Amino acid sequence: MTFMLTVGMGTLPPGVPGGSVVPTWRPGQAALARGRGAGAVRGPCIQALISAAPPDKPVAAMRCRFIQAFGTTLALASAVAMPAISAADAGRTEAEWLRLAVERLCPEPGLTGLDAQTALPGSWLLDETRRPDDGEPRRTVVRLLLPGTDELTVERRQFGGRLRQFLVSYAAHDGEGAWPSLQAIADGGCAIRSGRAIRREEGGRQYLDQLESDLRTLKWTETLQAPWPAGEDPGGVRVALVDSGLAYDLPLFRDRLARDGEGIPLGYDFWDLDPWPYDGDTARGPFLPIRHGTAVASVLAREAPDAALIPFRYPRPDMTRMAALVRRAAEAGARILAMPLGSRNPEDWRGVENALARHYILAVVSAGN
Known part of the structure; x- marks a missing residue:
């Protein structure tokens, strides 16, 4: 395994998130981005140079990691020698990948x-996060690209150095995502206790199936x-x-919309x-959706039986959308x-405040929990 590090003063290049890993595979070569300023690192280490002699084993994967700390952009390139993927590895089912x-x-x-990339044949490291990022992590998440286009996410949760839970999730690619x-x-x-499967049907319906430890039997x-x-x-x-x-x-709400x-x-x-806006906080x-809105709506239905409900699912990914929601x-x-x-x-509340000032509407907002 070979590591090379270069430092460039400035910010990360556009479209490259901090800590992201970008494939830069070049057989028999190592890639390194050099330069100064915001353009020092562009795309997948496009300023690639031969910086090491060809290794004695085939290079199966090359990665370039972009990290920003104290106003400095770091480009970390690594070459990993891995065995070639077999036909059996390429043909694994979703459940087999999870068990492996x-x-x-x-x-x-x-x-x-x-480590994860080396242990799982044919996988490519996409990104890795640790929280907290200093000291011993309590939560480590590794996302891998599998042979083809599907993805695998591994999440390790531990406290005091002791493993509490280990989650492995499979994401199937359909051409759009x-x-x-x-x-x-x-x-x-490290014993699988249960599983969950997301099932999609025609007409936009989606279901979450709770499974037994065999990842097949429906609970x-x-x-x-x-x-x-x-x-x-x-x-x-x-x-x-x-x-x-x-x-x-649910029957309680069908006639109250x-x-x-x-x-x-x-x-x-x-x-x-x-x-x-079906109920599910998937943060x-x-x-692992949290069902909060339905419980609150049941209180409204009981206390104000003559009210007509307009349900909105709040914009957790981008709270600036709240202004449009109020409108x-x-x-x-x-x-x-x-x-x-x-x-x-x-x-997060600035847009809400401005939107409320323009409309005749009474806002009732929680002041605590």
């Missing part, structure tokens, strides 16, 4: 991205996404609920930017804006 990852990676207390499909959950002894199923139910506008005061979404296909003239409910998903990951709620005729959520960042 648990078997080979879970027992490693000091797991690194390059990599979509999470299967997850294995192992305990501190129960939860809904992740569903189209709007048919129905009529109930009338009454319109209340916009801004939360993790709403399980609007505010609708337009064509009978289409008026809510929107500002998290995923689609028309179906912890797509396999949309006002245009939909909402008189009350219920926001049982919070943020310590004042900028």
Whole structure:
């Protein structure tokens, strides 16, 4: 394994996130970016130079890692000699990849991205994060590209040097992106205890299947996404609920949704930017949705039975969308804006404040928890 380091003063190049790993494979060569200023490192170490003699083993992978610290851009190139991938490795099923990852990676207390890449045949390191990034990490996440275009994400959770949980997730690529499909959950002894699978069906429906340790036997199923139910506008005061979404296909809510003239409910998903704000806070990951909005909506349904609900899924990835959410709620005729959520960042509320000043709407926001 060969490491080379170069330092350039300035910022990371456009489109290259800190700590990202960019493939720069060149058989028999090592790549190194040199220069100064913001243009010192461009794309996948495009300023590549031969900086070492060809290794005595074939170079199976080359990586260039960009790191920024104290205003300095670092480019770290590494060459790893790995065995060629076999036909059996290339033909593994999703479940087989998960089991292999648990078997080979879970027992490693000091797991690194390059260790994972070496242990899993034909994989390529995409990125690696450690939290906290100083001292002993409590959470290590490694993302790998598998033979073909699918991806594997490994997450190690430990405390006091002791492994608590080991998660391996598979994402299948469909030509447009990599979509999470299967997850294995192992305990501190590296034994798989359960699994989760995301299943997609026609019409936009998505389900989360809870599986036994064999990653096949179904325990129960939860809904992740569903189209709007048919129905009529109930009338009454319109209340916009801004939360993790709403399980609007439940009988309790089907007839309480505010609708337009064509009978289409008026809510929107500002998290995923689609028309179906189904309940699910996926900040912890797509396999671990938190259902908060439905519980809050049940209180509204009980305390204000004549109100018509307009569900919105809040924009966790980009809170600047909150201003557009307020405008949309006002245009939909909402008189009350219920926001049982919070943020310590004042900028997240700036757009909300400005939008509320332009509309006749009462905002009820949580002051604590």
